[in-house]
Amino acid sequence: MPPHPTRHPQQRLFTMQVRMPSLQSELDQVSSSLASLVQRLLSTTQDVADDPIIKVAQASDVTTLKEMAAPGPARSVDHVIEEAFAIFDHRMRVNHPRFMGFIPSPTSPIAWLGDCIASAFNALGASKLQSSGPVVIEKTLIEWLATKIGFPSTAGGICVSGGSMANLMSIILARDRGVRRGQELRAVAYLSDQTHYSVAKALRFLGFNKDQVRRLPADESFRLCPERLKKAIEDDREAGLVPFLVVATCGTTNTGAVDPLEAISEICQQQNIWMHVDGAYGASAALSASRAEAVSGLKYADSVSWDAHKWLFQTYSCGLLLVKDKSYMVKSFANEGDYLRDGVAIEDEDIPNFWNYSMELTRPASRAMKLWFTLRVLGVDRIGRMLDHGFDLAGRAEEELRRLEDWEVTSAASMAVVTFRYAPPNLTETQRDELNTAISRSLIASNTAGILTTVVKGKVSLRICALSPHLSLDEMGGIVIETDRLAKELARSISS
Numbered sequence: 001m002p003p004h005p006t007r008h009p010q011q012r013l014f015t016m017q018v019r020m021p022s023l024q025s026e027l028d029q030v031s032s033s034l035a036s037l038v039q040r041l042l043s044t045t046q047d048v049a050d051d052p053i054i055k056v057a058q059a060s061d062v063t064t065l066k067e068m069a070a071p072g073p074a075r076s077v078d079h080v081i082e083e084a085f086a087i088f089d090h091r092m093r094v095n096h097p098r099f100m101g102f103i104p105s106p107t108s109p110i111a112w113l114g115d116c117i118a119s120a121f122n123a124l125g126a127s128k129l130q131s132s133g134p135v136v137i138e139k140t141l142i143e144w145l146a147t148k149i150g151f152p153s154t155a156g157g158i159c160v161s162g163g164s165m166a167n168l169m170s171i172i173l174a175r176d177r178g179v180r181r182g183q184e185l186r187a188v189a190y191l192s193d194q195t196h197y198s199v200a201k202a203l204r205f206l207g208f209n210k211d212q213v214r215r216l217p218a219d220e221s222f223r224l225c226p227e228r229l230k231k232a233i234e235d236d237r238e239a240g241l242v243p244f245l246v247v248a249t250c251g252t253t254n255t256g257a258v259d260p261l262e263a264i265s266e267i268c269q270q271q272n273i274w275m276h277v278d279g280a281y282g283a284s285a286a287l288s289a290s291r292a293e294a295v296s297g298l299k300y301a302d303s304v305s306w307d308a309h310k311w312l313f314q315t316y317s318c319g320l321l322l323v324k325d326k327s328y329m330v331k332s333f334a335n336e337g338d339y340l341r342d343g344v345a346i347e348d349e350d351i352p353n354f355w356n357y358s359m360e361l362t363r364p365a366s367r368a369m370k371l372w373f374t375l376r377v378l379g380v381d382r383i384g385r386m387l388d389h390g391f392d393l394a395g396r397a398e399e400e401l402r403r404l405e406d407w408e409v410t411s412a413a414s415m416a417v418v419t420f421r422y423a424p425p426n427l428t429e430t431q432r433d434e435l436n437t438a439i440s441r442s443l444i445a446s447n448t449a450g451i452l453t454t455v456v457k458g459k460v461s462l463r464i465c466a467l468s469p470h471l472s473l474d475e476m477g478g479i480v481i482e483t484d485r486l487a488k489e490l491a492r493s494i495s496s
């Protein structure tokens with residue numbers, strides 16, 4: 001058992017002073033029913049299999065929501081709790097076992113519990129002085145995760161809000177390392193046309209013009225092509241430009257593709273260019289029990305984005321930036337401020353001041369603490385099997401689709417993502433686009449599955465991103481069969 005924290009001897013002196021009206025009566029309203037509130041939260045947020053997968057507020061709901069939004073006079077806690085349940089009812093159940101759109105978030109209730117605990121402590125994870133306990137956990141956990149992707153002991157990192165922030169920070173690291181004063185307008189970054197848009201957005205924020213970003217066409221398998229990359233870099237060097245950053249992806253959002261990371265890293269090393277890997281979606285597979293090999297190329301990166309709120313079962317938000325040589329983080333993000341001096345004085349190697357590693361100063365310790373809590377409770381083996389299940393689900397969907405007539409698999413299952421399209425021969429491509437859009441709408445309206453659409457090689461496709469540990473392989477097979485039935489019904493109505 002860990003020791004009980006001791007109370008400070010001055011405590012009585014302080015508690016005798018009355019500072020503000022007490023909130024005791026408001027808290028008393030809930031304290032007697034706290035256990036049932038937690039129980040209700042658990043069942044409402046976790047037992048969602050029979051709920052509408054996507055519930056969007058209608059015009060009449062918006063009127064009620066607006067009325068509730070205005071603060072007005074004080075109300076009882078119980079009353080406002082009921083309002084909160086009514087407000088949150090209008091949401092996409094991102095942890096619904098049959099939600100497979102965007103990137104689902106099959107949150108573990110254990111992560112939620114870890115989040116509640118961390119939020120209650122409201123620890124400020126910025127420095128040793130402010131949060132020495134959680135900072136040690138965050139640093140150690142980050143280093144452990146770094147070893148899982150094959151990074152050396154020089155590696156470090158930090159928890160951030162998500163992939164967009166991690167990508168932005170990695171571009172800053174690459175720029176500060178590779179672009180000298182006066183070269184800013186000649187600096188060039190290389191992406192593929194499958195790179196997540198947050199990268200181009202971050203480059204824009206940082207002042208890079210469109211003509212400083214090469215968006216190279218991906219190959220047939222949606223992967224950044226090393227030959228095209230090499231040629232583009234050489235052409236730019238010849239033109240007197242300054243290539244400074246290559247962003248590869250480990251698990252593209254659209255099709256789950258993993259870029260050829262080793263070949264890309266060879267080019268980056270030859271050319272002395274920072275290689276960032278956006279693993280916001282795919283890096284979690286490094287913890288999978290049997291498929292970690294799929295992301296073994298992460299070790300070649302200089303920096304990696306990794307979202308635990310995507311495929312590590314965390315509540316929002318919980319992203320990570322891992323950097324092979326953490327000294328670059330301090331060079332780019334170190335902070336100064338007269339009023340920080342007491343915190344600066346006590347920093348040490350084991351308990352760093354995270355304000356020197358991040359864009360943020362005020363930052364919650366909860367991102368690291370809930371991830372730690374989840375990994376500690378569930379254990380790595382179980383998490384590994386939960387990750388494997390996503391691969392299996394997408395594989396099963398693909399297998400069923402390939403058995404059925406008139407279905408095209410537009411991108412094979414990769415990292416739990418598969419895209420496909422119903423393409424009966426009697427319809428034009430435009431009609432097929434409309435038909436597949438209608439299939440998705442119909443799947444949602446009937447609450448069969450939250451399968452949304454995307455565009456793959458210019459054609460509207462259905463897309464499954466299957467991460468839920470609570471959907472069985474047979475249920476996935478059944479969803480595909482039902483999708484086929486709906487597709488045929490809709491196709492008949494188009495052609496008649």
Ligand SMILES: Cc1ncc(COP(=O)(O)O)c(C=O)c1O
Pocket residue numbers: 103161162163164165167196198249251252253278279280281307319
């Ligand atoms: C590959 C990839 N990178 C980055 C992001 C952005 O991450 P976030 O939404 O956590 O900012 C996403 C989001 O889906 C993504 O799929």
